[in-house]
Amino acid sequence: MRTGRAAGRTGYLHEAVCYGSDEELLAVAVPFLVGGVEAGEPTFVALGERTGGLVRSALPAETKVEFLTGGDVYGRPTAAIRMYRQLLADLVADGATAIRIIGEVPTAGLGPTWDWWARYEAAINHAYDDWPLWSMCAYDTRTVRSSVLADVAATHPCFATADGGQLPSAGYVAPETFLRRERPVLPDPIQAAPPLVELADPTAAQARAAVHGAGQGRLPGDELDDFVVAISEVVTNGLRHGRPPVRFRLWAGADRLVATVSDGGTGPDDPYAGLLPCGDGAPGGLGLWITHQSCNHVAHYRDADGFTLRLTAGRPPLS
Structure with a gap:
């Protein structure tokens, strides 16, 4: 039986915690976690090192909360969804009827790559709704940009408050x-220079070769291999499911590669494309799912010329 504000609910209860002091965070997090443990619910913390340490120190001794490494959980949005869905399925299979988690997007994800974390926050309202999960997503209003907080309000149905209450998100x-909103995609600074490679209607093999050549010495071998796979999937999708011409451009910086793949079409119809595995055979669904797990940032946009995916390997810009 579910307890607290989740009592009587089915599916996912998704709350945001927007706090302006450490004390305010603890006023929400500690009762949430202690309440879960006391009710016999599997209870998890997936916060960063600083905030996770604060919570750990504030919890009563012997509180049986499991701490997940936030940096490992939130490496990439699609990987986080995959991990959590498996965790939730396993817990329910083991008999759990209620689950609690408090987590946070890593600091790096609140900068130029926030767009795909915003998409994550929206998508999980659907992705986790098959399980009896109550989660809180923590955001520090002292450091988080106002535009990020606006997205937090748009993607969380409600806010948890320090007095133990809840406010609906207007x-x-x-x-x-x-997910269907068009979001501005700021160019990566290395895109100010002409592309290192530019190909029209390339084969997947040509695109792979260009990436492999440019990435040597810039990226670790496994990361380069993942990016080659992602580029191959996206180019293949463009050729099979998009409208010609397909245009491939590649930029190389000291610590990253940035590629764009464009075609004259409108892109996928499924708003969850890339974030969730596509089980209905939608065009390009599996390829986009693989791509989102193989890159360190994926952005997309539509304009008068068609649909563009931008993929980044290596270290995305910090600002």
């Missing part, structure tokens, strides 16, 4: 609506 929109 800015919340359905995840499908949020």
